[in-house]
Amino acid sequence: MDFLSPWNSDLNFDYYIRMHEKLIGREWFIEDLSYLVLKTDYRGVLFAAEMGFGKSAIVSNIAYAGDKRLPGYPLYSKLVSIHVCRFDSHITLKPGMFVKNMAAGIAQKFPEYGNIIHLDRMAHDYLFTEKCFEDPQGCFDFGILSPLQKMQGIPDKLIVLMDALDECIEYWHANKFTLLYEKIPRLPKFIKILCTSRNISQIREKLPPGIILYDNPYIKEKSTEDIKQYIEFR
C-alpha cells in the first residue's frame, strides 16, 4: 500500500508562528543552534531565556527560513514538526497532541513511516483515535518508536521543535515530563530535539538525557549588538 495522502495533525501552529515580525539580528544564535543540533551527537538542545528575549520570534524565523540564503535554512530544511505550548490554549498543553503532531510531521516528510503506520494496527489505533490523548506514553511507543524501528531507510537528521516548554509544565506536571525524559533517549539518533523555555530551574535542572542547555559566554555582548540593530531598524 502506498501512503498517498499524508495526514495532517489536528492542530497547526501557523497562526502563532506567523504572529512575529521580521527577526532583527540573532543570526549568531541561529548559527550556534544549527551547529549544536546538526553537527554534534547531542540528542537536542534547550534554549532557556527570560520572557521577551525573542525565543518564539527565533522559532518563527526558523519555521519560515525556506530561502537557502537564510541562516535558519539548515535547521528549517530538517524540520519535521513544531509544537508550541500556550498556557491559554488547553489543547496545546496535551502531551498526546505533541505526540500526534510529531508523528504527522514525520509522516509528511517520510512516506515510508506513513506506510508503516497505516499497516500497523496498534500505531493506527493510537494515532487516529482518542487513545493518544488518554495514553500519550503508549502513543509515543506504538505510534512513533515502534514504526521508526521498522523503517529501512535511515533519513538524515530530523528536527522536532518545541517552543515554550515552560508553558506546558503545569499540565505535564502529573507525569513530570516522563514523556520527554523516558522517550527521548529511546528515539533513533537521527531525531534531534530543539526546545525553548523560560529560564526556570524546574526545567533547566532536569533536562532529558542527552539534551544540553545552550550556553554562550558572549550572549550579553551579542544581544546588545542585536538591540542596537533593532533600534536602527525602527
Ligand SMILES: Nc1ncnc2c1ncn2[C@@H]1O[C@H](COP(=O)(O)OP(=O)(O)O)[C@@H](O)[C@H]1O
Ligand atoms: N530579534 C528580534 N527581531 C524582531 N522582533 C523581535 C526580536 N526579538 C523579539 N521580537 C519581538 O518581541 C516580542 C517578544 O518576543 P518573543 O519571541 O515573544 O519572546 P519570548 O518567546 O522569548 O518570550 C515579539 O513580538 C517578537 O516578535
Ligand SMILES: [Mg+2]
Ligand atoms: Mg515565547
